[in-house]
Structures are given as structure tokens and as C-alpha cells.
Amino acid sequence: MKRIYLDYAATTPTHPEVVKAMLPYFTEAFGNPSSIHSYGQEAKGAIEEARVKVASLISARGEEIVFTSGGTEADNFAIKGVAFANESRGNHIITSSVEHHAVIETCKFLEKRGFRVTYLPVDEYGLVDFNDVRKAITDKTILISVMRANNEMGTIEPIAEIDKIAKEAGVYFHTDAVQAVGHIPVDVDDLGVDLLSMSAHKLYGPKGVGALYIRKGTKLTSFMHGGEQERRRRASTENVPGIVGFGKAAELARQEMSEEAERLTCLRDRLVKGLLERIDHTRLNGHPIMRLPNNVNISVDFVEGESMLLNLDLEGICASTGSACSSSSLEPSHMLLAMGLSHEQAHGSLRFSLGKWTTEEDIERVLDVLPSVVAKLRAMSPLLKSQR
């Protein structure tokens, strides 16, 4: 059976050209970039070249990029880094209630260390109201962190507006752009952000590498202490093949992004329309227009997400859910609940995230398969009876 991968927001396959670019750095060009000899300098040159490519993708300068082990580290670095370096100025952080766990859990950690965190509510589409940001600012506020685009329901946040407020108040502004970079245009000057998190494996690069953009002049503590790598901001021997792969992925994304976004938007809208037409009692989660080109998130009433996923997987279709039947908390997605969905609706959510190798046939296949999966599960649902 042909497998259909519709979980690109979880991770993407590494682009064959990226793999090709990485390979020499495992073998003949294996040097440590800190070494003086030619092996070292070869590796050093490769990471500096990659740095410029990654910087170009977000209209930044190479020296403003620090490579990390991924998006989670970049978020931790940005938030803890600003918090610890600016403690004398204040202890208040503003974020949203729909952030990735990498941001939310870092903020919760800081709360235990005496910081105060405001988690802004969102509307039914998952949008933060920038007036709420304004109201939340106090003279103790040191950082605002609002994501560029939501990983679960794809909503694109109005962060350029939020930035104006941050600038007026003299507060640092961080955005988690892990889902956005390489998929929609991200320009650090247009957005006005001081810090921006990225991850390679969301844009056809390898896992285990990401980056934090740090605007020149931003005060933050180093993430790891040790050697002098990454301008002393993040010690540890660089992940040379990973960084080279990230650079190649960024280069490819720059070339292909606009055409690919257009293609995916068309497929996305077709899938949304088809699902809502063919299955009753469904709704689109997230904003209909201000959303990532590759994200489809729907809630199907009366059925639970994991059981839909298992049935889809039996048909070769790989997707994702906001139901958390397999997490220890059993609580469904905090993002969907923050948007006002009921627990049942959040447990009945499905995310299809499209990508480079998604075809029209794949979309048609989902539209053929999901209605019968839902019908089968609804026939055994105790919720349906009580509704009718």
C-alpha cells in the first residue's frame, strides 16, 4: 500500500540535495571547526557559509545567527537568556496561551524562579489581540514572546503589530517561527523581532539542528558554557553536517518557497472544503485565511482523534491529532482549548499538514477514506445518541 505522509508539521523528510550536501562532512571533511589546521578550517568555512544562507532566509546577517540543537533549544535560549540577563530591569514576561510547549514550559520554569508570566488569551481563530499585549505591559516587563505561526492549527499571528508595542515599551520581542520559516516569508526587520527561533527539520533539513536569530545589541546570557563556539553564546563543538544541511535547506527554501506556498494553499483549501462538505458536524480550527499554506486542522464531532488516526494509518494515511489519549495528562491540546473548543471537540481534532511531496491524488484519497472512518466510529459513539 502506498503510504501518504500528511504530518509535515511534525517533521519533514530531509531533502535529497540536503543529504548530499551533508555527506562529505561526516567523512573526508570531518574536522573540528575550532582546529587551526586545514581540516578544522574547512569545517569552519562550511558552517560560516551555512550561517549566511540561514540568515538570508530571514533577511538577517550571519553574525546574528547562533546555531542550536533545534527549535526547543532556541526557544529556551531566547526566553531564559533574556530573563536571566535582564533580571535587574524586571521580572515580567508576556506570552500567549497557544505557544508551543518549548515556550510554555520554559515560562513555567521561570515562574518557579520568581518571574511573573502573563499568558494572553486568543480568539476563536487562535489570534492574539495586540491590544491585550498593550494592556499586559508593566514597568517590570522585559520580554514578549508570541509565535509567528501556530504548529497545531496554523494560525499566523499579527506579530508586526505586537512588535510596535514592544518597541514603544522598550521590551524585547521573541517569536517562535519554527513552523513559519521556509514556508512563508519571514523578514526580521519587517517583523521587528529581537529574537527568532528556527528548526531545520521543519523545512526539509536534518533533525538535531536549529538556530536562534539574535538582533545585534540584544542582552541575553549564554545558553551553554564551555568553549568559544558561536561567539561564546553557545559552547559545544558544532554539529557540522547538521549545520551544513540546515544551510542547504534554507537555500532551497528561499528558491522554492513562493511557488510551493501557492501550490500548497490550493491543496489545503481543497482538502478543507472537501472534508467540511463530505462529513457533517465538522469545523475548521484556526483562521481560514491567516494560516500556514500547509495546515489543515478540523474537529470531527462525536469521535476521538487517536481512533481516527489509527484507522487512517490502516489505510496508509499518516496525520496527527490534538487529542492526548496517549499523553500522561490525558488533557487534549492546550491550544485548541484556549481557542474555546470543548474537550470533546479538542479530542476529536485532526491535523493534516501538507508538504513538498503531497499530490492532488493524496488529497483525494483522504477525502475518500475519512468519511467512512468517521461513519464507522460514530456508529459506536455514545456521544452521538445523546445529541440526536
Place this chain on the structure above:
Amino acid sequence: MRNVWSLYSDKVMEHFKNPRNVGEIENPDGIGHVGNPVCGDIMELYIKVNDSTIVDAKFKTFGCGAAIATSSMVTEMVKGKSIDEALEISNRAVAEALDGLPPIKMHCSVLAEEALKSAIEDYLAKSGRRNNECK
């Protein structure tokens, strides 16, 4: 490569794909209703009792793969059992009959046991035969 199904045993997947005893029983002798939307699992279990023997059992479940499989399995296990025997069925026995569940899914088997107990209690209450064994 790890098989995509290694989350669940073949037996769990078999019951998930072809659940036994789905539906409701008309005029049941006992109904068990457990779970809640917050944790994402709701089970309804219906039993028909004849001469202190469970002659039929059916279920309706909103929940994950393990919730559906344990519902299916517990209805299979109780059929033909006396009320006393049915009360002995533990969540562990349901999980074992399915060749095990991932640790994180053991709560589904607890739910299945509770649904069964709740259906039996309902039966005993209705039939006025509530005894000391089932609190």
C-alpha cells in the same frame, strides 16, 4: 524500521479493527456509563441477564484505540459468565486477554472494568438484589 503498529499488540489492533458487540441492547438489565470528555474516553456498557448469568453484552465507546479494544474484549469476556464471575474480571485480566497494553493506556482497561462493574451494579440495584459484595 519499527512497525507502525508496535504501539499496540496484534490482538488490540484486531479488536480495534473488528470490534465485537458494538451497539445497544434494547431493554437492558443493566447499563454502565463511565469516563468523561476531559480525559477523552467515554464507555457505555449494556448487559442482558438471565438467571444470574450474563447472556448478552454490548458497548458504545468514544475513545482511543485501546478504549475501543478493551470495550470489545470485556464484552466478549463477560458473556456466559455468572454475575459473581463477572465481578471478578479485573482490568489486568482484560489487558492480558489483549496481550497487554502500553503502560500509558492501562487506564483504558480500568475504564472497561469500571464500566462492567457499573453495569452490574445497575442490574443489581434494579433487580433489588444488591448484595454486600458490591459495595
